Amino acid sequence: MEFETLELTVNGRVAVLSLNRPPMNPLNKKLFSELYEILEELENNDDIGAIIITGKGERAFAAGADISEMKELDAAGIARMNRISRKAFEKLENIGKPVIAAINGLALGGGCELALCCDFRICSENAKIALPEINLAIIPGGGGTQRLQRLIGQARAKELLYFGDMIKAQEAQAYGLVSKVVPLESLMDTALEWAAKLAEKPAVALKMMKTALHTGADTDLNNALTIETVCFGITFETEDRKEGMASFFEKRKPVYVGR
The missing domain is CATH 1.10.12.10 (Lyase 2-enoyl-coa Hydratase, Chain  A, domain 2)
Structure with missing residues (x-):
């Protein structure tokens, strides 16, 4: 399968999806559409038992939605974009296989929301996470207000959402937002180890x-x-x-x- 915004590699029974818009891997309509398409394929592939999502490069998992695509949109335009992203995020969240987000750098806004749709989040030590939409006079539109509070509780979620500040990987782990923090050079090995174990489960x-x-x-x-x-x-x-x-x-x- 060839995609413009995603790169797929297979390691045994593990599919690795890399967001392929380096260095910051911003999320746009094309990426959301391709993500849904590739997840449909993987869901129906019995040879794949687990999925890892990561970002190309070392700077960012995904540094949010593509502002250059969003800035000229009105309410109707953003609603159309949101329908595409919601379809992809719901497919990711509900796919009948375990999904690990290997967060290799910044996970901001939509990047954090994408990670929240995964079953597990493993961070590199250099990773930083934020939902900074309030600083652009908007709110998260990809499930951030809902999935975050269900994961870490409303009090912590309000702290992150209202202030919009970045937190480091270790703080995200303390909040219960991520499962494990490892050195950047160990990130994919750790994610692959987890995914391989999960892929062998019934x-x-x-x-x-x-x-x-x-x-x-x-x-x-x-x-x-x-x-x-x-x-x-x-x-x-x-x-x-x-x-x-x-x-x-x-x-x-x-x-x-x-x-």
Whole structure:
């Protein structure tokens, strides 16, 4: 697959998507459209078990939306752009495979919002994160006000959103915004290690786990437990469930087939 704004490489069962607009990797309509397209392909590829998203270069994961594209838009124009970005972000958030954001530098505005759609965020020590939209007299439009508070709590989210200041990787980890901070030279090795482990998990069970977590988070406990029960039941219909339990009793490593 050839794309203008994204670069795809495959390492075993791990797909690595690199935002390919260095040095700052700004997000534009073309990138959002290509991101949705490539995620559709990866979702239906049984040879891919996990996905990593990172930025080309060492300066930025993604330093926000492309202001040169946005600055002349009116409310109707930005609404059209937002429909494209929302479609891509929702596909990323809900794809039935684990996704890791390997944040290799600045993750600002839309770049932070993109990372928030991923299951895990691993940062290099030089990374800085911010939602600085308030300083442009706008607010986040790619889910930042909603996903951030669900992840780190409303009080911390208000602090980041209202002030719009950048925080360093270690502070982001303390907030619960990122899972791990590593030296820049170790970032991709760490992300690949995590992704490779995840790619070997039973695919249907992992998808059902993600479905139960995401869907249940947006409903009351009683309905969330019902969602969990349904997802639990689906896993019992799989070949991998039988293999997992058989390997447990036979004291051997399971061999999962993704069905």
